[in-house]
Amino acid sequence: xxxxLLANIHANNDAPLVFFWIWVITAIYxxxxxxxxxxxVRLITGHLDAGVTGNRxxxxxxxxxxxxxxxxxxxxxxxxxxxxxxxxxARDSLQxxxxxxxxxxxxxxxxxxxxxxxxxRNQILATVTPGDGxxxxxxxxxxxxxxxxxxxxxDDATNLENAEAITRAxxxxxxxxxxxxxKEVEQTSVEKELAIARLNLLNAQVEPHFLYNxxxxxxxxxxxEPTRADDMLGHLIQYLRLSLxxxxxxxxxxxxxxxxxRSYLEILKIRMGARLAVQVDVPESLHATPLLPMMLQTLVxxxxxxxxxxxxxxxxVWIYARRDGEAVSITVADDGxxxxxxxxxxxxGLKNLRERLRLAYDGKxxxxxxxxxxxxxxxxxxxxAIRTVHLHA
Numbered sequence: 001x002x003x004x005l006l007a008n009i010h011a012n013n014d015a016p017l018v019f020f021w022i023w024v025i026t027a028i029y030x031x032x033x034x035x036x037x038x039x040x041v042r043l044i045t046g047h048l049d050a051g052v053t054g055n056r057x058x059x060x061x062x063x064x065x066x067x068x069x070x071x072x073x074x075x076x077x078x079x080x081x082x083x084x085x086x087x088x089x090a091r092d093s094l095q096x097x098x099x100x101x102x103x104x105x106x107x108x109x110x111x112x113x114x115x116x117x118x119x120x121r122n123q124i125l126a127t128v129t130p131g132d133g134x135x136x137x138x139x140x141x142x143x144x145x146x147x148x149x150x151x152x153x154x155d156d157a158t159n160l161e162n163a164e165a166i167t168r169a170x171x172x173x174x175x176x177x178x179x180x181x182x183k184e185v186e187q188t189s190v191e192k193e194l195a196i197a198r199l200n201l202l203n204a205q206v207e208p209h210f211l212y213n214x215x216x217x218x219x220x221x222x223x224x225e226p227t228r229a230d231d232m233l234g235h236l237i238q239y240l241r242l243s244l245x246x247x248x249x250x251x252x253x254x255x256x257x258x259x260x261x262r263s264y265l266e267i268l269k270i271r272m273g274a275r276l277a278v279q280v281d282v283p284e285s286l287h288a289t290p291l292l293p294m295m296l297q298t299l300v301x302x303x304x305x306x307x308x309x310x311x312x313x314x315x316x317v318w319i320y321a322r323r324d325g326e327a328v329s330i331t332v333a334d335d336g337x338x339x340x341x342x343x344x345x346x347x348x349g350l351k352n353l354r355e356r357l358r359l360a361y362d363g364k365x366x367x368x369x370x371x372x373x374x375x376x377x378x379x380x381x382x383x384x385a386i387r388t389v390h391l392h393a
Contacts, residue, residue: 044164055153057139058139060137061139061167063174067134071091071096074137077166077170095127095128096124096127122158125139126138141162143155235267236267252292254282258282265278277316281318281321295356298349298352306336315376318334326385328385331380331381350369
């Protein structure tokens, strides 16, 4: 075409020579820009094809998050893109528009006619399509000019850079999110193991002294009252049969703990005689309620040791349970000396029990200890009616 134009100018001396030189310079400039564009695309991608050499880039990105989270992640990725401005973020329609200034390197030729061949900005249009727990992102990066101008203008691979940068940012943010989730799972696992270790330690503090006291009593009765000693050892065997499977992490229920505590109380009745009376009122429907091992025994031990044994005439221990909506309350009460007397207790048993409840029920269970009227103390444990507890306690 340049040759034909040159021949026409020589044939017609009136044709202005200036237009010829404008045409030549413009053609050289456009050709040089196209060659520079192609070389830069190859530098960025390492290969050439129609998909990477175009001024307008489209990406389809699947984000394994719900649409709202995917939109927030996409919005943050676009906002962190260098030289981004005029961001329009429509959360309800899950759409983002933005303008991106081109680097100064590609804006140096701004005088006419070169300014015609260089758009100063690119633009981004991104939408999120909701899926089943996922967000499908359609990303378009293009020059801020009509599509017809692609025949004359090149974007020097700036839209390719923008599309790749946003894609990388999304991938990085998803990877960071997964890493945080893995660390949280690992931390939770470690915390659970530590909690189990602490619970087992607390449980180990509950059992030994009762066994020592019972064996000492049985040894004494063997010499003086063999029949009672035999009864005590029989109840101790029953107690151990129910307790030995619980020495390691295992499950328990209110019904199983009641069976264990009955053997325990029979032993104490032999030791205390008529000074100890027991009343149990627990509906059969609550026997399957998950319960921490040795929890009832801690409360009964406290009631007898600090309430009834120091009292000259002894007294009664009540055990009853009730369901109130989504909660179950289990109470151990006595009519012993109450709070006013000096029992010599250290409070370690109740402190350990509160800690076990906190760890096993994630703070959703409670222990309340109040004065019983007209005398004694009532300790009530309240816990969820339907709940799988951390029964490695």
